[in-house]
Amino acid sequence: MDSPLLIVIFVASLTAIATGIGALPFLFVKQISPYWLGLSNAMAAGLMLAACHSLVAEGIAISPVRLLLGVLIGLAGIVLSQRYIANGKAPEIAQLKGLDARKALLIIGVMTAHSFAEGVGVGVSFGGSGELAGFISTAIAVHNIPEGLAISLILIPLGTPVWQAAAWSIFSSLPQPLMAAPAYLFVEHFTPFLPVGFGLAAGAMFWLVFAELLPDASEQAKPADVATVTTLAFAAMLAFQYLVLK
Secondary structure, X not given: XXXXXXXXXXXXXXXXXXXXXXXXXXXXXXXXXXXXXXHHHHHHHHHHHHHHHHHHHHHHHHOHHHHHHHHHHHHHHHHHHHHHHHHOOOOEEOXXXXXXXXXXXXXXXXXXXXXXXXHHHHHHHOOXXXXXXXXXXXXXXXXXXXXXXXXXXXHHHHOOOHHHHHHHHHHHOOHHHHXXXXXXXXXXXXXXXXXXXXXXHHHHHHHHHHHHHHHHHHHHOOXXXXXXXXXXXXXXXXXXXXXXXX
């Protein structure tokens, strides 16, 4: 294994570890009421919608057709997964059972699928200039922190310990180092699949936001409050992306 490949794997591993930082604010929050649980779902929805916006913007710049194909594949995948989980034996994940576990499994699964595209992005960037690779890797690492926060906003209010939420957040980003290495080695073959990967993740997250997060949030908090928090979280994430990362 040559030195540049080791650097790619190391950098992509750091981007994955950064996701766990999103759970740290909950070290200072000990208990969450049902109302704030609803607003947590709303905030997670806003963060995911902003992530979808970023994925769609990047994918459409490369290939609108392949992006659309990815969105449809992502939608089909999440619908089939939800039906399989709903009809199967009740899962247990992050110390959760029943409906809470199903919800957690869907969210972690969607965010993990999302990380495959990001891992390819890191690997492909290292096939270009060093400056581009450094920028893309740093942007993805910083972007992963609010994604870890979105996962933690779901898991921790349901009773998952902070350290487990951080571990599951990092787990959701493990595809990044796994995909960065082959994408770097075979950059010409992986580049055409980037918009498909972006679309796949966006399609799955769109469904998750409107089928799971927002309905649950509206049951626990006033719809007007849910809409306000979702919009503010979306706006904050967009501002973060374009003011800090750009």
